[in-house]
Amino acid sequence: MAHSHHSDCCNHEPASATKVVAVPQKDESSWRSHLDLLGALAILVVMLVLLYGFKIQFPNLVNLMIYGTAWLLAGWSVMKMAFRKVKRGDFFNEFVLMTVATIGAFLLGEYSEGVAVMVFYSIGEWFQDAAVSRAKRNIKRLMDVRPDQVTVLRNGKSEIVNSSSVKLNETVQVKAGEKVGLDGELLSETASFNSTALTGESRPDTKTKGELVLAGMINLNTPAELKVNALFKDSRLSRILEMVQDATARKSRTQLFISRFAKVYTPIVFFLAFALCVLPYFFVADYNFNTWFYRSLVFLVISCPCALVVSIPLGYFGGIGLASRNGILFKGGNFLDVIAKTNVVVMDKTGTLTKGVFKVISVEAEGLAPDRLVYLAGSLESLSNHPVARAIGEYYGTREKGIVRDAEEIPGMGIRGTVDDQIVTAGNNRLLEQYGISYPVGLNDISDTIVLVAINDKYAGYFRLGDELKEDAKRSVTDLKKAGLKVVMLSGDKQTVVSEVGRELGIDEAYGDLMPEDKVNKLQLLKQRYKVAAFVGDGINDAPVLALADSGIAMGGLGTDAAIETADIVIQNDQPSKILTAIRTGKITRSIVWQNIVLAMLVKVLVLIWGAGGMASLWEAVIADVGVALLAILNAVRIQRISLG
Structure with missing residues (x-):
């Protein structure tokens, strides 16, 4: 039969478990692959219309043959899967459960109900498969944009x-x-x-x-x-695709719990159904086997845990897809769970809150006009590829440069050469000291990066450079604090610089002068204080802290390979505002997953009680089971349509 692709949900091996981005060659969720199921549904509808609409009744043998054909069409793949599992020693799963329940209904002469159970169960599986396939295709289409x-x-x-x-x-x-x-x-x-x-x-x-x-x-x-x-x-995109593939295979704690729960829950249900059929014989005066056997069948049908085991992984797929659509990569559903519980966001400064690109903040000249100082230093620095030199070159712009001769770059110090017949020395204090050039000693107390300039071996002024804040840095910190999160900054930069940036952004705590091991120690203390901590960084020196954090978040654009590989979450466009987006995605996913758990358990408990008391039929049981499964699936799929703004 064509629809032999049912997910093994009771053993938590749904189609969602591995290789999410591998789209099937044939669309198994299409109606063409379910012609046998549609045929069974058509037979059931025609027979019910003839019986209740036209009051036409067939002999019992004819009913058995017609309904038996429909049952085989709808349930062949289910029975085949049940047989395979029983051969492996797995007696307690949804396939065996549905096979037993429908055969029992036929033994009681309830042919239409037996067929209805199998047909509607298979339709529910069809919808589940379609939803999982859609989630796979969404992630595939979202990420796999590489031209061949x-x-x-x-x-x-x-x-x-x-x-x-x-x-x-x-x-x-x-x-x-x-x-x-x-x-x-x-x-x-x-x-x-x-x-x-x-x-x-x-x-x-x-x-x-x-x-x-x-x-x-x-x-x-x-x-x-x-x-x-x-x-x-x-390529970066190939690595992203690998991350998404790996993400779908990493199960969250909730998924793992439901998997273990289903393995214990299903056998318990089988024994309870058996007890419901047999035990009343000893306590009920007018015991009727057929009545209690029917009630036990209702109990079996409604107890199927598929709504939980399929909709929950589907919810995490939705969360991973939603994050990917917003330029955020979660390396596993488990990290959606963890980040949702975050109490404190700890950030590096350079490359995370700042652009990681030097920019001239001010120019101070002594003994000559500032424009002349910029002209001479800019002409000389244009020959160097050092980030500081490039910053001065960009500050000078495209104006005509002087004639530079005999330029020599001294690693770790600066550059020296002749510009328009004037000797220009530009670099740090060690460079000036090497050439015996005196300068105001108070300049050593400036916290920012400075480039000292001397003309003809006489101090002539300095450039003050700073790392520019990212456009959304302040808004990001404000939004994180509004969301009730503590924001802390850990940086290797000077404490004066870190404190100034912290004040400007409104950060709760800012620590500077930290070596990589100091950052690790600080993060451990913060975890003890706030319980669940996320760390955001981009440099190779951030890798140990990213690994230690409950949620390690790497800036994927400027970030080093070490940071990206170590992190649990990667922000592709380097915007700190995406940190809150990642946390919101985790909270939305967790909320919808728990909505599904509560909904499924509540409905099942109610119908189980009604079925045991004889107030629910097999029709009501299967409709309740399929209905709650579909509601849970639709709720999980809804994640992918949410706009995070």
Whole structure:
């Protein structure tokens, strides 16, 4: 029979358990793959219409043959699965449960009810399969945006080749409107890209020559050329896909609990149903076997735990998909649970709350005009690739530069050379001291990074540089505090700088001058105080703290490989505002999962009581079972449609 793909929900091995992003070759949730089930439903409807609408009754043998055919059509795959499980020694599962219940109904002559149980149970499974397949397709479609082919320049000609065959340092062309197939360095002067698939942000991301462009981005306007710096299998997007695949296999504590619960719950139900049939013989004066046997069948049907075991993993799928759509990667459903309980968010400063890019804050000149100082230092620093030198070069801009000769860069100190026949020295205090140049000693007390400048070996002023705050940093901290969370900053920068940033952002506690091991010790103390802590960082020195935190969150854009690999959650666009989005996703997922648990258990307990008391029939039992399963599934699927703003 075509619908032989039922999920083994009583053993917690639903289709959702592994390889979520592998979409089946054939859509098993389509109506064509369930023609046998639809045929059984048609037979049941026709027979009920003839019986209750036209009062036409058939002989018992004819009824048995017609309903028996419908039962086989609807339940063949269920019985086959039950037989396979019994052969493996697994007697207590939903397939055996449904087979026993429907055979029992036939033995009592309740043919229509026996068929109805099997038909509606199989329809419920169909909906479950469809919902799981939809969740898989959503995550697949959301993330797998890698083009299989790219245009590569070889021997002066463009060739269309498989992305996996392109080698490092080859040049690929990306036309306007095309998706980027491989990570690479932009060779064109400028190009704008849509990075929604990676970051969840729809606004254009304009790149300039030399900047990194990632696979999965879409070239918006002009043709661009890239120099490949990562193989297809090593691209950032390929790693994201692996994370999503791994995420679906990591079960949350709630999922694991329900799995263990189902393994204990199902055999208990079998024995209770048996007791419901047999024990009244010893206590009820007018005991009738058929009556109590029927009640035990109702008990069996309503006790099926499938609504719990299918809808709960589906809820975590929805949470992972919702987060991915917002540029956040959870490496497992278990981390959705953990982050929902977070009490304190601990953050690194550089690259997390700040852009990690130096910017000139002020210029102080002595003995010459500030513009002249900027001209001389900017001309010299334009020859260096050091981040501090680049910051001064950007501050100077595109204005005409002086003639530079005999420039020498001294590692760890600065640069010295001749600009328009004047000797310019630009660097830290050690560089000036090396050349015997005196400067105001009070400059050593400035907390920010400074570049001292001397003209003809005489101190001439300094540049004060700072790391610029991210645009949403202050709003992120404010929103986290409004949500009732404590916000703490741990940084290796000077305490004066850290305190200043902390005051500007409104952070509760800010600690500076910390080595990596100091951060670990601080986080341990914070965990003792606040119980559940999330840490957000991006550098290689953050890896130990990310590993220690209950939820380790890495900034995926600027973050190092070590931080991204160690973290439990990755924020693709480096925006601190996504931290609260991640926490909200975890809370929404947990809320909906527990709604499903309460709903399923409440309905089942009520109908079990009614069935044991003879107030519910097999019809009501199967409708209640399938109904609560469908409600739970629809509630779980709802997660994927939620907007987080």
